[in-house]
Amino acid sequence: MELFLNYLTTFFINAFELYIIYRYMTIFFENRCIDTRLMYIAYAARFFLSVGISYIELYSLVSAAIALSSIFLISLCYSGSLPKRLIISVLIYMCSFTAEVIVAMAVGLSSFDAFGKVEQGSVFLNLIIEFIFWLISLIVHKFKNLRGNLPIPKPFLIAIVVIPSSLICLEIIIFSQKILNNMMARISLVCLTASLFILIYLYDSLSAMFRERTEAAVTLSEKEYYHQQSVLLKEKYEELRQYRHDMKNRMVVMQQMIKENQYDKVLEYTGEIADKLSQTLTYSNTGNVALDSVINYKLTRAAKSNILVESNVVIPEDISLDEDDMIVILGNLLDNAIEAVNRIETDVKKYIYMDIDFEMGSLWICIKNSYDNKLYVQENRFVTWKKDKTMHGIGLQSTESIVQKYNGLMEFSMEENLFVVDILLYL
Numbered sequence: 001m002e003l004f005l006n007y008l009t010t011f012f013i014n015a016f017e018l019y020i021i022y023r024y025m026t027i028f029f030e031n032r033c034i035d036t037r038l039m040y041i042a043y044a045a046r047f048f049l050s051v052g053i054s055y056i057e058l059y060s061l062v063s064a065a066i067a068l069s070s071i072f073l074i075s076l077c078y079s080g081s082l083p084k085r086l087i088i089s090v091l092i093y094m095c096s097f098t099a100e101v102i103v104a105m106a107v108g109l110s111s112f113d114a115f116g117k118v119e120q121g122s123v124f125l126n127l128i129i130e131f132i133f134w135l136i137s138l139i140v141h142k143f144k145n146l147r148g149n150l151p152i153p154k155p156f157l158i159a160i161v162v163i164p165s166s167l168i169c170l171e172i173i174i175f176s177q178k179i180l181n182n183m184m185a186r187i188s189l190v191c192l193t194a195s196l197f198i199l200i201y202l203y204d205s206l207s208a209m210f211r212e213r214t215e216a217a218v219t220l221s222e223k224e225y226y227h228q229q230s231v232l233l234k235e236k237y238e239e240l241r242q243y244r245h246d247m248k249n250r251m252v253v254m255q256q257m258i259k260e261n262q263y264d265k266v267l268e269y270t271g272e273i274a275d276k277l278s279q280t281l282t283y284s285n286t287g288n289v290a291l292d293s294v295i296n297y298k299l300t301r302a303a304k305s306n307i308l309v310e311s312n313v314v315i316p317e318d319i320s321l322d323e324d325d326m327i328v329i330l331g332n333l334l335d336n337a338i339e340a341v342n343r344i345e346t347d348v349k350k351y352i353y354m355d356i357d358f359e360m361g362s363l364w365i366c367i368k369n370s371y372d373n374k375l376y377v378q379e380n381r382f383v384t385w386k387k388d389k390t391m392h393g394i395g396l397q398s399t400e401s402i403v404q405k406y407n408g409l410m411e412f413s414m415e416e417n418l419f420v421v422d423i424l425l426y427l
Contacts, residue, residue: 014050029078039077046070083152099132145208287317298334308351315358337369365423
């Protein structure tokens with residue numbers, strides 16, 4: 001009976017730990033799971049590894065490596081960049097390690113052998129460790145900007161790996177002493193805990209700064225697009241008003257030409273009128289002001305650069321896509337297309353073709369443009385020619401984040417002098 005209760009308690013403790021890890025993942029990744037089936041497999045693997053380790057005496061470093069690796073594997077099931085997954089895995093493991101150090105100091109653990117095998121602690125102590133691990137998650141949950149998928153600066157990535165590793169080594173040295181120095185243990189625990197929350201705070205602040213910068217850029221773009229749209233609408237209205245005013249005179253002229261059998265002049269005259277009407281062309285007229293604004297502004301700018309522009313935009317006016325998301329996606333894709341076409345220095349035809357369709361709750365965006373067959377890829381990402389490379393990275397990553405937000409897909413394809421990007425969003 002006692003053995004059964006021991007197994008049952010171990011099962012409960014490891015299940016509780018698995019729930020805590022899941023809670024941390026939802027804090028950092030906002031539950032954006034890539035593949036639900038793989039997620040279940042990863043959590044199950046972590047659970048059975050934890051249960052197995054509970055009954056096997058392993059070297060402490062091996063046990064730590066297994067714990068950290070299993071957390072990292074679980075993070076791979078969530079949407080995010082590789083640096084973010086690495087940082088989150090280190091932070092979660094550091095939270096767990098901090099809980100263990102608190103309990104170790106409370107019971108006066110000493111003579112710890114980092115390179116030797118360690119026996120598992122009592123069930124009660126393990127339960128206390130998991131409870132503290134859970135309490136730390138409640139504090140971490142108070143930070144509101146941890147879910148952002150921001151570009152991670154390399155110095156921050158290095159620091160967030162080196163600092164926890166150094167602190168863990170320090171704790172191991174302290175608890176390896178035959179007689180535990182309580183004052184030193186308390187100071188090291190304070191340093192470990194403070195460093196943990198400082199790193200989380202820095203990550204939270206960096207994410208908030210990135211989000212504010214992105215929102216500011218989107219707001220500025222919105223103002224620019226809406227202003228340009230108002231200018232286009234005003235120009236179109238003035239031309240239409242002038243056209244109506246002159247229509248009577250034009251009809252009289254054409255009637256006179258027809259009476260005099262001057263059909264060639266009629267064709268020439270109507271051709272001039274058609275050319276003038278084509279000059280007032282708008283590339284999107286769905287009634288959705290945000291979408292029409294960004295498309296008309298960008299494609300008008302492209303046309304002024306002697307780029308052949310074609311568009312086919314067929315979507316309902318009240319589409320359930322956030323306006324900011326729409327502006328970020330279309331603005332960045334069209335900016336990249338215009339940049340690529342303007343870089344062509346050969347006789348390759350300069351053109352941009354846009355097709356946007358909505359069907360059965362799905363929005364499909366396809367943008368094709370010519371380019372000079374020169375693409376630079378670094379770390380599986382396209383490298384911009386612009387001076388402000390940071391904003392380019394933010395723009396592309398913001399687009400990817402929005403696509404993931406709607407559980408969508410984004411694909412790039414290249415042929416001879418043709419670059420194609422396809423996006424599918426489920427609304």
